[in-house]
Amino acid sequence: MKPLLCIAHRGGPAAGPTPLPENSLAAIKRALDLGVYAVEIDVFQIHGELFVTHDRRLGRVVSGQGVITAQSLDYLQAQRLENGEALPRLQQVLELVGDRALLNIEIKGENCVAVLARQLDDYLHSSGGSYEQYAVSSFDHQQLFQALQQMPQVKRGVLIEGIPLDYAACCEPLKAYSFNTHLSFLTPELIQDAQRRGLKNWVYTVNHEDDWQLMQQLGVDAVFTDKPDALIAFNQKIPA
Numbered sequence: 001m002k003p004l005l006c007i008a009h010r011g012g013p014a015a016g017p018t019p020l021p022e023n024s025l026a027a028i029k030r031a032l033d034l035g036v037y038a039v040e041i042d043v044f045q046i047h048g049e050l051f052v053t054h055d056r057r058l059g060r061v062v063s064g065q066g067v068i069t070a071q072s073l074d075y076l077q078a079q080r081l082e083n084g085e086a087l088p089r090l091q092q093v094l095e096l097v098g099d100r101a102l103l104n105i106e107i108k109g110e111n112c113v114a115v116l117a118r119q120l121d122d123y124l125h126s127s128g129g130s131y132e133q134y135a136v137s138s139f140d141h142q143q144l145f146q147a148l149q150q151m152p153q154v155k156r157g158v159l160i161e162g163i164p165l166d167y168a169a170c171c172e173p174l175k176a177y178s179f180n181t182h183l184s185f186l187t188p189e190l191i192q193d194a195q196r197r198g199l200k201n202w203v204y205t206v207n208h209e210d211d212w213q214l215m216q217q218l219g220v221d222a223v224f225t226d227k228p229d230a231l232i233a234f235n236q237k238i239p240a
Contacts, residue, residue: 003235004215005037005222007104009205010054012036014226021061021081022226023052025088028096036228038102038135043090043116044109047073050090050116054108062087069109090116094123099133104157107138113146120151137180144174157202161185167193178202178221183211191218209234 011027013020015034020027028039042054046069058064064071064079079087090105097103105116120134136147137157144156155177158170162185171179171194178200181190191201203215204224212234215223225231 001216001238003238004212004220004231005202006228006231006235007038007040007202007222007224008034008036008228009040009224009226011039011041012226012228014207015229021083021085023054023061023088024081024083024085025092025096026083026085028093031228032097032100034228034232036101036232037222038104039093039097040104040106040137040224041090041093042106042108043112044068045112045115046071046076046109048115049073050112050119051076052088052090052093056108090119091123094119097133098127099129102133102135104135104137106159107136107140107143107147110143113143113150117147117151120154135177137178141170141174144176148175163187163190168197168199171197171199180204180224186218188218191220195219206231 008031010022011024012031013022013027015030023041031039041052043050043052053062056067058066058068062079062081076087131153135155135157137159138144139159147156156174157178157180158174158176159180161182167190168179176199179194180202183203183206186203194201200221202222203220206212206215206223206225207227
């Protein structure tokens, strides 16, 4: 049994005794301090800016009301997370993460790729970092194809929720690095097909020890978890 690579899902909001807002800078910093393999965040493109949040509508994690992409920049800048943070922007996350972990950027809204490509290029030009530190993932396979065209040096993770008739075949035209599958729709056949195609198997969202054990048995490479501290402790119990 090999350890599971730990990806802090939405920054790992449930680590430790005190929850932090998902996709918050505070949660991401805590995950980095734990030594996670990767941090996963979500982005929407709004008026040429990439904001880091998961929901299409405001009101659950971020204050405010309405569809996030319909709001003005001034309105969004005035909103707050429960810990008082402003709605984070991708640039802040890039600077916070640096080269401390891989950053998995999940595209949630429309028309993200051109802005993301430009921001990554600008950040890496100024910081001297490497594209190897990044992966872009999405359920929107059209935008993943755009990412292949516009920033081919960034790893692509193909997100699905169910079990396609052709298993992991959708990854091939996207030249994907990883096949990111849902815990509730996972079979040995699906994983084996991805492995035959040379893909990494990353599974979301896995928060319990018995499921981590199952992922190990199935040969999964990494899991997205809200509890990165607990997963790291689980990995430390695996015999060398």
